[in-house]
């Protein structure tokens with residue numbers, strides 16, 4: 088069995104900054120409400136006049152990650168793409184990246200696990216590398232939320248939270264024992280699927296039917312979130328996933344050098360930080376600047392933290408996520 092380690096990281100966010108005050112001009116909300124409840128100050132939303140899409144942002148992030156890995160794009164032998172907002176209903180984003188990066192006909196897998204998408208994707212990549220099947224896997228998280236949000240007051244409980252962006256990692260075979268991904272833990276509890284979802288269109292009620300009904304109160308094609316319910320489960324499940332990861336490696340919370348929590352809400356991240364008694368320099372948050380970018384959030388934060396020199400050789404890095412499904416999980420990395 089081999090180990091896998093991250094050999095390259097990259098991220099890309101659209102240039103267009105949308106502040107809380109900008110949102111207060113299009114819906115009934117305030118900078119104060121958003122900052123107090125979520126910690127978010129601004130987010131990036133794709134300017135439709137640009138060529139940014141979920142896949143093109145993924146390509147931009149991937150190019151940086153591949154270059155930093157020291158590999159050539161033809162060294163990559165598999166793509167895993169996590170998103171809830173693909174450019175098309177099908178096919179998924181992986182094949183778009185394979186095409187746009189002009190890669191050989193390598194396999195491309197899409198992961199549909201929302202905010203846990205990157206943790207799931209990284210875990211899948213790790214398994215492929217461990218068995219020796221692949222040597223270098225491009226793992227991507229990318230989201231274009233702004234294209235599908237209800238930007239009226241009706242959608243404010245969800246819309247103010249989400250931002251656009253992409254991140255990518257190259258996961259490579261590593262022959263050093265005790266380095267790279269030490270373990271991953273993945274979970275789901277589908278009975279709560281309807282607490283955080285986008286219901287329509289679905290195959291039981293397709294677009295012509297929605298158009299025919301022409302119901303101005305139809306919100307089914309916008310994301311729905313039972314915020315307080317999600318919050319309550321998130322704090323519990325985040326913690327459980329971290330504890331499971333640490334215990335599996337005979338580690339304690341004191342051993343954590345850097346925690347990168349999925350950027351769901353700054354209050355959730357702060358709760359986790361307090362629970363594990365971690366100092367500020369051990370938890371990396373950037374939700375203030377980007378909002379919640381779902382499958383992209385962990386990989387954007389990981390890349391930023393690494394770029395700022397906050398992750399050093401041999402550090403114990405913990406990634407933890409919770410999101411729609413519900414799904415959640417953790418990845419423990421010895422850097």
Ligand code: ACO
Nearest residue numbers: 116120124201202243244247314315317318351352410411
């Ligand atoms: N501006 C002003 N007021 C607002 C806004 C807004 N943007 N949004 C909602 N409100 C109002 C509500 O209408 C409500 O008003 P009412 O009391 O008159 O009915 C009031 O504020 C309180 O609403 P709550 O939903 O109870 O507010 P809460 O304090 O729970 O904060 C939030 C909402 C920020 C969404 C929080 O519940 C949360 O962060 N939940 C978890 C989010 C999360 O972790 N998601 C998982 C990842 S996402 C994914 O996987 C896709």
